[in-house]
Amino acid sequence: MKRKKMNMHETLKRHWPKASQEEVEAASASVWKRIEAELDKHDTSLRSLYGDGWSAAPLEQTEFQVLTAVSLLGDRGTLKSITKMVDKWTGREMVGHVYLTLARLAERELLTVHTGPATANDEPPRRYEITEDGDRALRRAKIEGKELMTAREDLDNGCTERSGF
Amino acid sequence: METARIPTTKDETFRQQLDELYRENFQLMYRVAKSVTGNKHDAEDAVQNVFVKLIQGQPSSNFQKNPKAYLCKAAMNEARNIVRSCRLRREVEADMSELDIAADGDKDKLRERLIAALSELDPHLVAMLTLRFEQGYSCKEIAEELGRTNLGVRLNLHRVLRKLGKLMKDPGGIQ
Numbered sequence: 001m002k003r004k005k006m007n008m009h010e011t012l013k014r015h016w017p018k019a020s021q022e023e024v025e026a027a028s029a030s031v032w033k034r035i036e037a038e039l040d041k042h043d044t045s046l047r048s049l050y051g052d053g054w055s056a057a058p059l060e061q062t063e064f065q066v067l068t069a070v071s072l073l074g075d076r077g078t079l080k081s082i083t084k085m086v087d088k089w090t091g092r093e094m095v096g097h098v099y100l101t102l103a104r105l106a107e108r109e110l111l112t113v114h115t116g117p118a119t120a121n122d123e124p125p126r127r128y129e130i131t132e133d134g135d136r137a138l139r140r141a142k143i144e145g146k147e148l149m150t151a152r153e154d155l156d157n158g159c160t161e162r163s164g165f
Numbered sequence: 166m167e168t169a170r171i172p173t174t175k176d177e178t179f180r181q182q183l184d185e186l187y188r189e190n191f192q193l194m195y196r197v198a199k200s201v202t203g204n205k206h207d208a209e210d211a212v213q214n215v216f217v218k219l220i221q222g223q224p225s226s227n228f229q230k231n232p233k234a235y236l237c238k239a240a241m242n243e244a245r246n247i248v249r250s251c252r253l254r255r256e257v258e259a260d261m262s263e264l265d266i267a268a269d270g271d272k273d274k275l276r277e278r279l280i281a282a283l284s285e286l287d288p289h290l291v292a293m294l295t296l297r298f299e300q301g302y303s304c305k306e307i308a309e310e311l312g313r314t315n316l317g318v319r320l321n322l323h324r325v326l327r328k329l330g331k332l333m334k335d336p337g338g339i340q
Contacts, residue, residue: 008326008327008329009326010331011275011279011333012279012294012298012326013278013298015275015276016279016294016298017199017200017203017279018277018293018297018299019195019196019199019205019208019299021282023205024192024195025171025198027195027208027209027212028187028191028192028195029189029211031191031209031212031213031216032187032191034213035183035213035216035217036269038216038217039180039183039218039220039238042220042221044179044180044220045176045177045179046174046176046213047179048178048182049179049182049186049219049224049228050182050229051184053223055178055179081260086316098262119338132173132175133175136175158337162217
């Protein structure tokens with residue numbers, strides 16, 4: 001029994017289909033070239049091999065709408081102008097949702113908040129601008145098929161706060 | 166509304182991840198694949214297929230748990246598919262000239278039988294055998310490399326050697 005085991009070891013040591021280090025390195029370079037050619041055929045700018053498969057943050061429907069408004073408005077993005085745009089897409093008053101969503105998006109660094117100079121009677125106006133991560137999140141949402149117009153029942157289902165405005 | 170976008174470093178995330186994965190795992194994947202195909206061209210194709218599939222679609226959840234084990238298994242499966250395709254045994258025979266073996270008929274047959282037997286084994290066992298007999302790793306080193314226990318590797322190697330012996334004897338015996 002023991003002799004048989006030795007034979008198997010010997011057989012494998014002698015006949016294992018070996019590859020020299022040079023061969024492995026040459027093969028590695030050659031295969032990588034082919035893989036790069038394949039990579040060029042695909043848009044992998046938002047993909048990741050890990051996690052949920054994306055290298056961009058996910059967005060909920062309201063977040064998508066608010067962030068799109070911020071993106072479209074550029075440096076004119078204030079709570080008022082953003083809300084006006086989102087109201088149009090949802091067909092209802094969204095100021096509370098927009099306010100909370102803006103805070104959430106800022107926390108996730110998908111947008112930045114700039115405070116303007118204070119005026120005599122009013123609070124200093126806040127302006128919102130999209131970040132690179134925010135832009136990537138928007139691109140992901142578009143690929144996922146998110147739409148700006150929301151059916152009323154969708155909004156009611158996805159609503160996280162009571163409408164007490 | 167759509168404007169031309171300048172690519173950013175974050176757009177390269179996937180490519181960087183793939184590159185890193187490739188550099189870390191190519192060697193073992195290639196050696197495992199070659200132990201099944203017996204020739205370098207099919208081994209290259211096998212490894213390439215694995216990475217092309219990663220590019221084309223998201224890998225299963227097993228990949229996230231243990232990328233190295235997943236890639237080894239995938240390379241082995243691809244190699245096995247190549248061998249089992251229309252070329253099968255005839256191709257293996259034809260490519261024998263490429264292997265650094267003596268022109269001895271018995272040795273040829275032995276190696277041929279070994280390659281055929283390897284293609285019947287579980288991928289992780291072939292990975293273990295590759296590390297043991299090609300890289301000269303100890304059981305402890307194999308365990309560390311493949312994320313297994315030392316005892317598990319010893320047991321698996323013991324069993325797979327017996328199985329390999331049987332598989333090689335099956336078509337007519339090696340003695």
